[in-house]
Every structure is written in C-alpha cells, then in structure tokens.
Amino acid sequence: MDESWKNLTVTLDKNISKAIQELGFHKMTPVQAATIPRFIQNKDVAVEAITGSGKTLAFVIPLLQMLLRRESPLKKHEIGGIILTPTRELAIQIDEVLKHFLKHVNQFQSVLFIGGSDVNADIENFKTNGCNIIIATPGRMEDMFQRKQDGYNLSASVKALEVLVLDEADRLLEMGFETSINTILGYLPKQRRTGLFSATQTDEVENLIRAGLRNPLRITVKEKKSTESQLIPKTPALLENYFMIVDADEKLNQLIHFLRKHKKEKIMVFFSSCAAVEYFKKIIELLVKNSNVLHIHGKLKQKRVKVIEKLRNADSGILVCTDLMARGIDIPDINWVVQFDAPSSARSFVHRCGRTARIGNRGNALVMLLPTEETYITFLKINQRTPMLEMDKSPEAANILPKLKKFAKRDRSLYENGMKAFVSFIQFYGKHECSMIFKTKELDIGQLATGYALLRLPKMPELKGKIISNFEEEEDVNPETIMYKDKSREKLRQEEIKKREAGEITKKSRSFKSKPWSNQIVRKEKRQQNRERRARKKKRKIELDQGELDELDKDIKLMKKLKTGKVSKEEFAKDFDEMEEKKVIGVK
Structure with missing residues (x-):
C-alpha cells in the first residue's frame, strides 16, 4: 500500500x-x-x-x-x-x-x-x-x-x-x-x-x-501518455490503440485469424447491433474451436448478469457484444478490445477502449476500418486526443467465407441471422454521427455482402435501384428449402408451409429489416415525453386532491359553527349555497 x-x-x-x-x-x-x-x-x-x-x-x-x-x-x-x-x-x-x-x-x-x-x-x-x-x-x-x-x-x-x-x-x-x-x-x-x-x-x-x-x-x-507527447489522451495511459485497414470482404477472415491467435486471452468484440452479435457469435463458435464464446446485447435481459459473471471467473474467453458493454462494467484482465464495427460516436470509441487497461493495468484495443473510413483515425487523434498505431492485416488469414456459406445452406437460423445482421449494419451506417466519414454511398455493398457470407441479397429500400458488383448470389440454392438445424423449429416451419399450401393461412412476407436507429431515437424521445406527461398528470391530481380537501375542510367548519350556534340556519344555508356556487364556477 x-x-x-x-x-x-x-x-x-x-x-x-x-x-x-x-x-x-x-x-x-x-x-x-x-x-x-x-x-x-x-x-x-x-x-x-x-x-x-x-x-x-x-x-x-x-x-x-x-x-x-x-x-x-x-x-x-x-x-x-x-x-x-x-x-x-x-x-x-x-x-x-x-x-x-x-x-x-x-x-x-x-x-x-x-x-x-x-x-x-x-x-x-x-x-x-x-x-x-x-x-x-x-x-x-x-x-x-x-x-x-x-x-x-x-x-x-x-x-x-x-x-x-x-x-x-x-x-x-x-x-x-x-x-x-x-x-x-x-x-x-x-x-x-x-x-x-x-x-x-x-x-x-x-x-x-x-x-x-x-x-x-x-x-x-486527466492522464498523460508520456513526457514526449503533448497529447493528453482520453483513453487510459497504459492502453495501446491499434487500427487495421481492411476491405469488407476480408474483414471477417482477419477477425477469425486474430481470435484464433489470441484465444487463450480475454477479448471483447464490439458490433453495431443485436442482430450482428447473434450472427457473429454463432460464426465465432463454429470457427474458433475450443474457445469460450459468450454474447451480450440489450435484448437478452436476465441472462446478461450471468454472462458477465462467467467471463469474470474465466481465465480466457471471447465476449461478443454491443455498446451495452461500453460503459462502466468492470471485467478484470481484458487483454484486447476489438471493434469490428466503428461505434456510432467518438465518445463510444473511448468508452469501448476503456474496458481494458483499467486501474493501472496494461491493455490493447484494435478497430477494424474499411479503406474509405481511414480518415476516422485522424478524426480520433484530433477529437478524442487518441494516438493510434497501425496493425497490418495478416497474410496468413484463411478464407473462411466458403465454409460459412456451406454452414448457412445447412442451417436456416444462420442464413436468416446473416441477412438480419447485414440489414441492421446498413441502417446503422446510414445513421452514423460521423456521416462525413462513414458515407453509405461509398460502401461497396457487394464486398460487404460477400464479407457477411450471404447466399443472396435481402430486399430492402436502401438497395433499391443500386447496381451491385463484387457479389455472386448462390443461384442454385432455393432459400425455402434451407432447413433449421433445430428440429423442433423446423417442424413448426413445415407445419406452417402445409397450412399455407392448404390455404388455411396466407404466406408471411419475410422481412429482415431491423428497426432503424432513427426510430430508436424517436422512441426514446416519446418515452421521455410520456414520463413528463405522467409527472404533470400526477402533479395536477395532487393539486386537485388538495383542493377537494380544502373545500371539505370549509364545509366541516361551517357545520361546526351551525351546531355550536355561531351561525343561524339561514346564514348556514346562504354560506353553503355560496360555497357550492364557487365550486361549480371552479369546475367550469
């Protein structure tokens, strides 16, 4: 001490x-x-x-x-x-x-x-x-x-x-x-x-x-990085910040290679949405063997506490998560924070990095960026005073995308999750705070879909009228024939197909659209408006209740005066009528 x-x-x-x-x-x-x-x-x-x-x-x-x-x-x-x-x-x-x-x-x-x-x-x-x-x-x-x-x-x-x-x-x-x-x-x-x-x-x-x-x-x-540098970074002093520039169709290959190399350590991997967490968690489980893969996002509710406790007690593990885990949560000995998707704000970047190198310990953070996003590094250096070192992509990274497509053809759950993750990323990208850097029109949609190992492109408004290159659809695959690996889930799907063929139910339109971030902001504002409305309503109710009590108190006092002979019956009737009239006027 x-x-x-x-x-x-x-x-x-x-x-x-x-x-x-x-x-x-x-x-x-x-x-x-x-x-x-x-x-x-x-x-x-x-x-x-x-x-x-x-x-x-x-x-x-x-x-x-x-x-x-x-x-x-x-x-x-x-x-x-x-x-x-x-x-x-x-x-x-x-x-x-x-x-x-x-x-x-x-x-x-x-x-x-x-x-x-x-x-x-x-x-x-x-x-x-x-x-x-x-x-x-x-x-x-x-x-x-x-x-x-x-x-x-x-x-x-x-x-x-x-x-x-x-x-x-x-x-x-x-x-x-x-x-x-x-x-x-x-x-x-x-x-x-x-x-x-x-x-x-x-x-x-x-x-x-x-x-x-x-x-x-x-x-x-504030913490000073070193006497040589005049920067006072917002990230911890013992944190080494890295960035990797990688094309969209190589990004997942590089991530899996990195996780395999560091699987004996504790790693947090950040994605942009709940759908992405669900999809990439399955992929990491399939491809990074003998590793403890956990996941957290806002829709898990009760399970989140157990997941955090598991990672705390583990010697190593990979936590796949959203920005829910970017603030406040202290999991000891996190060796690496990997940001597969750049966060929606520069502040979130700092908070994500802060999950490692906590309270005097050393740590490392890596953000993976597309070539069109490279300006983000300069932005972080200026806006968040965060020095960055470049990490070269590994030439040894294997191409795991063909294998993933085979998995998707055998498991409808993986196929659907990939579509949802892709859609949610496109929508997240369109609402990015740093829209001058993260421009949807500069995204290579074909490369991105290839990098997500999609069998075909989903139907969504953002892709309407676009000419997509750098992507080959699996034309020999009929999505309706892809079965769920979960037998009970597939049984329910087959029963639904039979009912549709018999005309008992109409065909459901498959939509992979997640709720856009703009809607989330609107919902947040509506919740706040509802709270304020309830608070005003409660305040009015308290004021009304108090008014009724005051009126009742006056009535009781007047009746006491009648009983004790302080006022006559005529005076009582007159005063009582005047009080009732005031109440009616007040109501009007």
Missing part, C-alpha cells in the same frame, strides 16, 4: 481501512486521490475522469465514512445513501464492491432496486430487513418512490439521507433518464451531500450539476 492510501486510512474508520487492505490496492488512482479526501469533507463534488480510472471506490468509501460519523446512528428503515447508475449490470457491480465493505461495516444494510427484479419482492424485502443504502437504476427508483403500501413509504425513509451519488451521469442523461432523476431529486432532502461522476462533460451534465449540487467542487482528472 502506497503512502497516499496509508495517509488516507489514518483518517478513516478502522473497519473501512481493513476492507481497503483486504482488497489489495497498492496504489491510489488519481481520481481516488483527488476525490475521496474532499468528498469526505462534506463537499459536493462533480468529478470528470476517464473510464476505468477507479471511480467506484471514490464514492463508496466517502459514503460509508459519512454514514459512520453521523451523530445519531441510522435506524433499520432509514436511508442514508443512494447510488443511481444507468444499467442493472453496473448496479450489480457496485453492489459487489459495497458488500465487501459491509462485511466489515456490518451495521448497514444495502438493497438493489433494478429492472428485471420483482417489485413486490423488493418491497417485502425492504419492509422485513430494512435498508440504509440503495443502489438503483433511475426508472426502478422512481417507481419505488411512487408506490405506497402498508408499512412501506420510501419517501418517508429518505428524510435522513446523507449522500446521493450519480454514477455515469453522462450516460444517465444519454439514456433519457433526466425526467426520472428530476422526480427522484424532488423526494430527497436538500441538506445532503451529492457526488456526480462522469466520463465526459456535456451541456446536459452541466445542467444537472446546477440543478442537483450546491457549490460543487469540480474535479477533472
């Missing part, structure tokens, strides 16, 4: 110091050194630090220290700390760190309020076991505040709140949680300490700082 940790542990509770020593941290990271002493001193902090810099300990340690030094200890159902984070995976990860400390600081109880769990079970657990620290996603936290049951009223339990932490604040806002966060802030006491932790600074984050923090101390932690 270095001097910075030793100096800090002298000021901390002995049980927290013991927990730190057991975790085996030898050197304090810059963000921990800058944040922990100041946050403990009852200051609101707004912290900006690169991904993988050790932010979790920077708020867990101060939170526990502040709760321990309270004049009156927290009761069973008093909430002293709340940690809000954008995803359930990150919430579970923070909970694991916190639980290590709670083994030593055992007077506190923590709970997880995250999507996917049973709300009623969460409420019963809170009522039975109590809770002092909540780790939650904003949507579930808002829901838990709005629920009222016998023996359960969360808004009453947060009156003793000492600390609020907003982790990955920029992503909280990117994911459309602004309305939920504002609703949650409305339930919390003003006299509290607030810590906001973010990898990037945006206008939305700045607005949240002004709304939720009081005179915050701003902490920005």
